Structure formats: structure tokens, C-alpha cells
Amino acid sequence: MNISQVAARTGLPAKTIRYYEDIGLVTPDRRPNGYRDFTQNDAHKLGFLGRARALGFSIDDCRNLLTLWEDKSRASADVRSIAREHLDEIDAKIAGLTAMRHTLAELVQGCAGDNRPDCPILKGLEGS
Amino acid sequence: MNISQVAARTGLPAKTIRYYEDIGLVTPDRRPNGYRDFTQNDAHKLGFLGRARALGFSIDDCRNLLTLWEDKSRASADVRSIAREHLDEIDAKIAGLTAMRHTLAELVQGCAGDNRPDCPILKGLEGS
DNA sequence: CATAGGGGTTCCAGTCACGGGAAGGTCAAG
DNA sequence: CTTGACCTTCCCGTGACTGGAACCCCTATG
16 A cells, blocks of 8 residues: 555545655565555554554653554553543643633633723733 | 743743743843842733643644733634644544554554564555 | 746754753852 | 853754655556
8 A cells, every 4th residue: 555545544634644654653674666565454553553542642642652552462451541540630731721621711701801901811920 | 030930930941931032922020139020910921822832723823812812802713713724734644644653553453463474554554 | 058937855943932951150057 | 270050052862643745557548
């Protein structure tokens, strides 16, 4: 399979796929003319990567997950622990954003939004 | 004021303050020896920047907010519209993360977390 | 057979918002 | 005079790509 075909199948840009090869996440064969030749398994791995990245896993996480995924004898507890850590991170991010949202919403609420130069949002940002 | 003092007052690292000067957000004076000399107003601006950044405003947003902040005749509606857009962005991020969390939590829940190699998390990531 | 196009390849540079660290000038204290 | 804290600039690295240039390969058409 050429790179454009695997790109179409996985939804990943060709550039990204080449980058994933650069950092050793996939190792496609090469044809005599130098073109990359992806197997079904490569495409499958790249699809896996795409979904894991979409779920917010870092490249390092993905590398670990890929290893576990290919290791038939791995313990599912290992996978679970990576996923759990990631879940905690997501929760922390959500909490941070929610706090941010709260503060900002208060500022916006207090703002008349008219043509007067008096703006509580800027006042709020001015600090104590 | 030297950079370390304004850093202490604003909570921003000196490196960050120099960077903000690089990209034109502040323009401190210079002493004969080359040291930066920050006015009270500079410190105030940097504090403003720190709080706005902490609320997740982008550097570009901050640049706009700073302009509005320094413009005595600005309309509060302008500020409000920037803040509202930012609020929408925050909401979108929260929604995305929440969806992610949901998917991931389902995967984790389905995982026994024992030593068997059968792992629903990896299965879920394998895709259709 | 020449050529046009749509693939593919490599490599280099840029992104964002800094952080780390080197090499060297400056200043106040002991 | 020396020490040590502080300041300066400069350059490289981060993460995960993205854009572009320059060039090769393959097929189809006049």
C-alpha cells in the first residue's frame, strides 16, 4: 500500500505517517524505487495510533500502548494503569478549565457590553 | 525596577518577561549598564498579562486585551466579545475532554485489570 | 518520443510559549 | 581583590507535527 492509501484509510495526513516512521512507531517496507510499502498490519497500527491520539494519549503513551498491544503475553493491568493515569490527567484538565470558565463567566456577566469604556472584565484582570 | 523584582511581584519567571519584551508586549527602559528598568506601569501590565494567561487567553488575545486596556475610550463591548469567544473555546474544550473521559472511562470499566492478556481497552482502540 | 500531471522522496524551517544553560558584563559586600 | 548574586545575549530543545522546496518516479496522452 502506498502512503496516500494508508493515509486515506487511517485519516492521518501523510506527513504525520512519515513522522511516525521517523520516531519509530511504524517501520514500513521499501520498494525498489524507494516508495514506502505499508502492510495491512502497518495500516492497523496507524489506525490504532490515530484513535489513541484522538483520545489524548501522548506519543509516549502510544508507544507503550503499541508495545503492549503487540505483546501477546502482556497483562491487561498494565494497559489499565496507563489508561487510569490518563483519566486522572483528563479530570485535572477538566477541573482546571471549569474553574477558569467560572471566573471568566463571572467577569463577562458583570460586563454591560455597551459603548461605555467602563469594563469590569479588564478591572478583574487588573488584579487586587 | 530590575527584572527579578518585577518577576517577584508578578509571579512571572524572568525568562517569560524577557520573552514578552521580545514579542513586543512590554517595552521596559534600559539603564546605562544595559539592565532593563521596569516602571510601575510595566509591572502592572505584566501582572495583567499573567492573570489573563492564567485564564487561558492566548498571547494574541492578551495583545488585544492590553490594547483595549490602555485605550481609555474603548467600548466594553469589545472586551466582552473577546471574553465571550474565549468562553466558547473553553466550553468546547471541556466538552471534548468530557467526551474523551467518557470513552476512556468505559474502556477502563470494562477492563478486569488482572493478568490475563485479554484487554478490552486495547480492543476498543483497535477500532471497528 | 516528449511532456504533463500526480504520485512519491528527502531535508530544512517554522510553529507556541517558553525553559535550560553557556559565556560574559556589572554591582555591592567583605 | 575576590566572591557571589544578578544581569545581559545567544543558541538549542521541547511536542507533534505542518509547510515548502527541490527532486525522483510512473502513467497517459499528443
